[in-house]
Amino acid sequence: MPAEDLGYTVLRVTHFDAAAAAVQAALDAGARYADARVMHRRSESMSARNGEIEDVSQDEDAGVGVRALVGSGWGFYAVPDMSDAAARAAGTRAARIATASASVPGPAAGLIPLPAASGSWSSPCEVDPLSVPLSEKADLMVGLTTTMREHGADLAESFYRVWDTAKWFVSSEGHRIDQRIRECGGGISATSIGAGESQRRSYGDQFGTRGWELVTGLDLPGNAARVAVESRELLTAAPCPAGETTLILGSGQMALQIHESVGHAIELDRILGWEAAYAGTSWLDLGQLGSMRYGSPLMNVAIDPTIPGALGSFGFDDEGTPAAARYAVHEGVWVGVLAGRDSASVAGLDYAGSVRSDGWARLPMVRMTNVGLEPGPHTLEEIIAATDDGIFMDTNRSWSIDDRRLNFQFGCEIGWEIKNGKIGRMLRNPTYTGIGPTFWQSMDMLSSEITDWGIPNCGKGQPGQTGHTGHPAAPARFTGVRVGVTG
Amino acid sequence: MSAELDLAGRVVDLVRRLAGSAAEAEALVDHTALALTRFANSGIHQNVADATTAIRLRVHLDGRTVGGSTTVVDEAGLTALVERTIAAVALTPVDPAWPGLAPAAPLVTDGAWDEATAMASPDERAARVRAFVDAAEGLETAGYCRTVYWSGAFANSAGQSVSGRAAEAAMDGIARVPGADGVARLGSRRLADLDGAVLGGRAALKARAGADPIELPPGRYEVVLEPTAVADLLTNFALYGFNGKLLNERQSFAEIGAAQFDPAVTIVDDVTTTAGIGMPFDGEGTPKRPVTFVGDGITLGVAYDRRSAAEAGVASTGHGWPGGSAFGPVPANLRLLPDDAAPTAAVAGPAADAHTAALVSTMERGLLVSDFWYTRVLDPKTLVVTGLTRNGVWLVENGEITRPVRNFRFTQSYPLALGPGAVLGVGGNAVTPADSWDMFGFTGPSLRLASWNFTGGASG
Numbered sequence: 015m016p017a018e019d020l021g022y023t024v025l026r027v028t029h030f031d032a033a034a035a036a037v038q039a040a041l042d043a044g045a046r047y048a049d050a051r052v053m054h055r056r057s058e059s060m061s062a063r064n065g066e067i068e069d070v071s072q073d074e075d076a077g078v079g080v081r082a083l084v085g086s087g088w089g090f091y092a093v094p095d096m097s098d099a100a101a102r103a104a105g106t107r108a109a110r111i112a113t114a115s116a117s118v119p120g121p122a123a124g125l126i127p128l129p130a131a132s133g134s135w136s137s138p139c140e141v142d143p144l145s146v147p148l149s150e151k152a153d154l155m156v157g158l159t160t161t162m163r164e165h166g167a168d169l170a171e172s173f174y175r176v177w178d179t180a181k182w183f184v185s186s187e188g189h190r191i192d193q194r195i196r197e198c199g200g201g202i203s204a205t206s207i208g209a210g211e212s213q214r215r216s217y218g219d220q221f222g223t224r225g226w227e228l229v230t231g232l233d234l235p236g237n238a239a240r241v242a243v244e245s246r247e248l249l250t251a252a253p254c255p256a257g258e259t260t261l262i263l264g265s266g267q268m269a270l271q272i273h274e275s276v277g278h279a280i281e282l283d284r285i286l287g288w289e290a291a292y293a294g295t296s297w298l299d300l301g302q303l304g305s306m307r308y309g310s311p312l313m314n315v316a317i318d319p320t321i322p323g324a325l326g327s328f329g330f331d332d333e334g335t336p337a338a339a340r341y342a343v344h345e346g347v348w349v350g351v352l353a354g355r356d357s358a359s360v361a362g363l364d365y366a367g368s369v370r371s372d373g374w375a376r377l378p379m380v381r382m383t384n385v386g387l388e389p390g391p392h393t394l395e396e397i398i399a400a401t402d403d404g405i406f407m408d409t410n411r412s413w414s415i416d417d418r419r420l421n422f423q424f425g426c427e428i429g430w431e432i433k434n435g436k437i438g439r440m441l442r443n444p445t446y447t448g449i450g451p452t453f454w455q456s457m458d459m460l461s462s463e464i465t466d467w468g469i470p471n472c473g474k475g476q477p478g479q480t481g482h483t484g485h486p487a488a489p490a491r492f493t494g495v496r497v498g499v500t501g
Numbered sequence: 502m503s504a505e506l507d508l509a510g511r512v513v514d515l516v517r518r519l520a521g522s523a524a525e526a527e528a529l530v531d532h533t534a535l536a537l538t539r540f541a542n543s544g545i546h547q548n549v550a551d552a553t554t555a556i557r558l559r560v561h562l563d564g565r566t567v568g569g570s571t572t573v574v575d576e577a578g579l580t581a582l583v584e585r586t587i588a589a590v591a592l593t594p595v596d597p598a599w600p601g602l603a604p605a606a607p608l609v610t611d612g613a614w615d616e617a618t619a620m621a622s623p624d625e626r627a628a629r630v631r632a633f634v635d636a637a638e639g640l641e642t643a644g645y646c647r648t649v650y651w652s653g654a655f656a657n658s659a660g661q662s663v664s665g666r667a668a669e670a671a672m673d674g675i676a677r678v679p680g681a682d683g684v685a686r687l688g689s690r691r692l693a694d695l696d697g698a699v700l701g702g703r704a705a706l707k708a709r710a711g712a713d714p715i716e717l718p719p720g721r722y723e724v725v726l727e728p729t730a731v732a733d734l735l736t737n738f739a740l741y742g743f744n745g746k747l748l749n750e751r752q753s754f755a756e757i758g759a760a761q762f763d764p765a766v767t768i769v770d771d772v773t774t775t776a777g778i779g780m781p782f783d784g785e786g787t788p789k790r791p792v793t794f795v796g797d798g799i800t801l802g803v804a805y806d807r808r809s810a811a812e813a814g815v816a817s818t819g820h821g822w823p824g825g826s827a828f829g830p831v832p833a834n835l836r837l838l839p840d841d842a843a844p845t846a847a848v849a850g851p852a853a854d855a856h857t858a859a860l861v862s863t864m865e866r867g868l869l870v871s872d873f874w875y876t877r878v879l880d881p882k883t884l885v886v887t888g889l890t891r892n893g894v895w896l897v898e899n900g901e902i903t904r905p906v907r908n909f910r911f912t913q914s915y916p917l918a919l920g921p922g923a924v925l926g927v928g929g930n931a932v933t934p935a936d937s938w939d940m941f942g943f944t945g946p947s948l949r950l951a952s953w954n955f956t957g958g959a960s961g
């Protein structure tokens with residue numbers, strides 16, 4: 015459906031021309047390289063609580079962001095105005111800021127070579143999520159919370175989010191790329207509140223570069239009663255025992271495990287120290303790229319922005335590199351990183367393709383795309399049957415990891431004892447902790463049942479940016495894991 | 502009249518013109534110019550700025566409520582925003598919990614304004630980075646210097662019409678030696694308060710003092726938390742403890758009237774002081790004013806926006822966020838009040854300042870903690886938080902800092918850490934460390950606490 019039919023602004027400027035004007039202005043002001051992104055994003059969100067709509071918002075933002083390289087200093091400037099004059103002024107400002115950067119220079123900045131690309135790309139979308147009537151979505155959201163309340167939840171919540179982003183990229187090297195990426199997702203949660211604690215169960219919380227068919231495919235109504243009952247049952251479930259045991263993780267928790275202890279660790283800007291003061295560094299040493307054992311031989315992790323419908327998919331990254339798949343970890347050995355053209359140049363690598371920004375007003379930086387596991391040889395059923403004594407945990411509740419991405423402690427919503435190959439009693443407040451490479455090297459069983467999970471709230475950068483990342487993941491088993499850490 | 506107030510008024514008028522006088526409407530206009538100069542490996546590697554005007558509209562009509570926003574602020578953009586919001590209202594369910602619009606009320610403060618900060622140039626930020634790097638005398642450094650200029654306005658169809666300006670500056674950096682980082686961070690409404698050389702020198706001193714740390718067994722230790730670590734306590738109290746929505750949902754630890762804290766603890770939210778950072782009204786147009794959440798150890802209240810306040814049967818405390826109904830009200834200017842009579846001591850070694858040094862000198866055996874990292878709530882009801890120490894931990898024996906210590910993981914209930922009898926000392930310093938969120942300022946002194954639950958070493 016056209017934007018004007020949905021009540022959004024129709025931007026009638028020539029978007030490539032605005033981006034080109036910004037780039038030319040930066041060059042005129044002394045930049046030796048410049049690129050610009052014009053972006054127009056429409057988004058919609060709704061949340062419901064206990065039978066009522068809590069929040070509905072329809073949002074729109076549009077602007078141009080310009081990146082300029084003067085000497086070895088970068089500058090970036092953005093404005094929500096795509097007129098020729100505003101775009102040119104932004105280009106000039108970006109170059110001026112870059113000049114100031116040169117007063118405290120770092121290592122000489124360069125960019126690995128990249129053939130100038132021209133092209134268009136759109137994410138797959140069967141049902142335009144912004145075209146689904148608000149009333150239909152509201153009925154779904156309210157109905158879900160009503161069902162959860164009827165099944166015992168004290169607090170029943172549901173939500174969806176939709177983003178429809180169009181962007182036009184131009185660089186001083188001749189890039190000219192436009193993309194349209196539609197993303198959506200949603201989920202439900204039920205919270206039961208006891209005397210001393212609350213217990214939450216959720217379902218969905220899934221996102222992708224797909225249309226509304228993603229939300230309908232989740233079958234949220236079919237899971238509402240279950241999560242409510244489980245949240246109530248958790249209040250009286252046995253606490254997760256403390257000790258060392260065999261741990262089985264469901265695919266949802268595996269997505270978070272991959273995100274935190276692999277995805278962030280392989281970001282080249284962290285490895286190079288560019289995030290040292292805030293997000294942190296990485297325990298990985300570039301000198302060991304290609305030889306260091308990250309995990310067990312079952313561990314194959316791909317960086318793949320080409321997966322249809324996954325949340326981290328695109329046609330080109332935000333500095334014009336075409337999407338391409340490569341291994342990060344192959345048969346347990348660390349072999350690849352998430353890189354941009356400048357960080358790759360510093361590191362002496364010959365590939366980039368993982369630079370993204372969360373909007374026109376923010377600097378593109380190294381970000382995860384889709385980082386996930388390739389299928390293993392087992393099934394979850396086989397993994398449970400092969401476990402004499404252990405705990406099965408799923409659905410993330412809390413996550414914390416150190417600034418080198420080594421020491422983690424994750425909490426899950428729910429756990430179950432595994433005894434003699436069978437699922438036993440439910441466990442509340444399950445937590446586990448470990449050190450990344452030790453943990454991954456203990457993975458001795460991996461399922462083939464891959465789900466392309468999407469995480470829409472990955473924080474990084476200063477000013478802060480919120481990234482959308484994808485994580486193919488499957489259930490897996492780990493040995494000798496410390497569980498049951500409490501306060 | 503500011504340009505932002507004119508814009509807000511025009512949007513409200515347009516709603517009434519298109520939807521009729523029965524429509525309730527509010528418009529919040531934010532113009533933010535944010536500039537951030539970031540350095541790593543002792544050089545500026547990212548240097549950004551943007552200037553954005555955004556309008557957030559909320560319309561309540563025929564018992565239904567919808568919000569929307571745009572950065573397209575020409576006539577076409579405003580009209581599109583208003584038309585699609587009005588159209589959306591008709592398609593949403595009835596909102597029986599609608600609390601009504603904020604009534605007309607004057608501001609308590611005009612905002613935390615400083616012209617020089619608002620207009621700071623890239624060269625001024627770069628000069629502070631230069632000073633920080635130079636003061637570290639060859640150690641690797643990383644961090645940022647940020648300046649923010651905000652001009653905003655709010656108007657609604659109930660007659661509220663307010664505007665204000667604010668400025669904010671922040672500097673946050675580390676210096677590094679192999680295996681140890683030292684930190685210094687400071688926020689202020691004035692860029693002139695940020696001395697890159699002082700901050701860089703302190704970070705370097707801490708880094709050098711943190712070299713070759715020993716590993717201690719996990720367990721409960723007495724601690725002195727520096728203001729950079731105390732700010733993390735205040736952040737989590739703000740998000741999860743003093744959040745009126747969570748209290749309504751029985752998911753906050755807060756019990757109004759109960760002595761949940763040590764008598765030495767008083768926590769207020771106050772943007773009106775000269776040290777305050779932030780805006781003079783909230784996202785619903787309610788003027789900000791000082792609010793006491795904890796007085797002499799007794800929990801006295803929590804933050805409310807209009808929706809959570811109506812549900813609780815009280816008045817908004819001015820803590821609503823644009824589009825923040827789902828998360829609830831969050832105070833952005835928490836201050837844990839210092840002990841004005843607290844002693845000082847000569848600063849020797851890595852202690853942040855003379856008040857911290859005095860608290861350390863009274864500790865027989867414990868840990869001096871600079872900073873917390875990646876703290877996450879395990880249970881909102883008890884506010885049990887897990888996280889790690891960062892940027893410097895030292896063993897204190899007989900009042901002396903004796904050895905640097907490797908980082909710990911902890912799992913700790915924050916209210917219990919400040920509970921009755923748990924606070925052994927409150928510093929006389931009141932420091933606002935740079936916050937990763939601009940226009941937030943969490944201010945606190947150093948604290949000496951009886952027990953902190955370290956549940957693991959950083960190596961496992």
